[in-house]
Amino acid sequence: MRTHKPLAERMRPQSINHIVGQKKLLGEGKLLTRMIEFGSIPSFILWGPPGTGKTTLARILARSTRAHFVYFSAVLSGVKDVRKIVEHAEKLRSTEQRATIFFIDEIHRFNKSQQDALLPHVENGLFTLIGATTENPSFQVIAPLLSRCRVIVLEELSKGDIATILKRALNDVDNGLGRHKLKLKPAMLKTISELADGDARKGLNTLEISSTIALCRIQSNNAGASSEIILEDILEAAQQSQLRYDKNGEEHYNLISALHKSLRDSDPNGSLYWLYRMLESGEDPLYICRRLIRFASEDIGVSDPQALIHTVSCRDAYHTLGLPEGKLAIAQAVVYLATAPKSNSLYTAEAKVKKCISRSGSLPVPLHLRNAPTQLMKDLNYGKEYKYAHNYDDALLAQDHLPSEIKHDHYYTPSNRGYEAQIKNRLQKWQAILKQRKSNV
Helix, strand or coil: CCCCHHHHCCCCCCHHHHHHCCCCCCCCCHHHHHHHHHHCCCCCCCCCCCCCCCHHHHHHHCCCCCEEEEEECCCCCCHHHHHHHHHHHHHHHHCCCCEEEEECCCCHHCCHHHCCCCCCHCCCCCEEEEECCCCCCHCCCCCHHHHHCCCCCCCCHHHHHHHHHHHHHHHHHCCHHHHHHEECCCHHHHHHHHCCCHHHHHHHHHHHHHHHHHHHHHHHHHHHHHCCHHHHHHHHHCCCCCCCCCCCCCHHHHHHHHHHCCCCCHHHHHHHHHHHHHHHCCCCCHHHHHHHHHHHHHHHHHHHHHHHHHHHHHHHHEEEHHHCCCHHHHHHHHHHHHHHCCHEEEEEEHHHHHHHHHHHCCCCCCCCHHHCCHHHHCCCCCCCCCCCHCCHHHHCCCCCCHHHHHCCCCCCCCCCHHHHHHHHHHHHHHHHHHHCCCCCC
16 A cells, blocks of 8 residues: 655664664663563663664664553653643553653753653653653753663664665565665665765665656656666755754764864864864854864964964955855865974963962062052052163063062973974073073172
8 A cells, every 4th residue: 555654764663673783782682672572661862863763762662561652752842742641641550550651752852941840750650761862962961860861872874784774675565665676786775875874764765765766767768768776866866965963062062073183183184074074064164263263372382373373364264255265264274283383382381370370369469560650659669670671681681570479380381393492492592591690690
């Protein structure tokens, strides 16, 4: 019988044996397999990328018990709907001694108060909560709820997993595309698997649309057309592959971290890859520019003073050009930063200074360093005994610039790399000159 359900829904596995992938969780002796065998389901959160089988697993787990299964979308429903489910769960428990499994898809869409409403019912066991999310639960699920649920991590499906799912759908006569007897060459199967980007639903949707396009093409050409899905069908179906990304979620921080670490490790290839992964996924280029400016000071500093100038110019260039032309200016700055000498001396000095200030408080400015614009201030010895550097040879003199309590503290230590090597030699030379003057006195 014909159905209007999408191919991805028709091909949803009905038993654990039909699930492809997730070998760390499924199989003999594995966690989810044991849950199904014993029919004992605790509250847990399924965390993984789209199309990895979160909803499918929840439904299969629910069927392993005699519990009432409730599917709930956090996008479409709210607290009012939760109350109705709570009332029904209470009725089932009192009249039929039957448990309820409450599956909440995209649980990260619930705000704090909505998640709070679940707590007492999870606590007293009115229902078993199964949440599904593509976002890191550490950021998106409140701590009290997270402490009552186990987090189960699902991995992205491999290209081989996707290919297995696609072949199954292509040959399945009852639920798949088998009745059309379409052929798909290995190269085309690989193309769809790659376009799926680890998402089984995305791969099946692309296959379904590709088959529709192929069938229309075959019918319009009558008997002259080959009964196979060709590359043009797939590309027309896929249009443009959308990279998995969330500008406010974990993937955002993962990618900027990868960019930052590639820059720090002086790898221009890795740096360019992560840059364009972010840009092609829709990240705000100005956010990247801000991070590059920060990197120029934090990981390069005065080992190459031009780094900061380059990154600020990169931001200005993007402001002038916009997209897409401005991307190349950002790429130029990334390559410059990746290939510049590295030093975290400024970053280390900042930490030392802040720690000192936190420990020592508001130490008074030494009198000789104070400004004395009035006679009263002069009478109070403001500015007294200050030595003007330009009155000395090489503009060098020995003079304390820290409060007496911390006058021996040392914050900035230049590295041996880049321009900082020159700074280090200069400081050592100055110290030698001042030492020599002191010994001559």
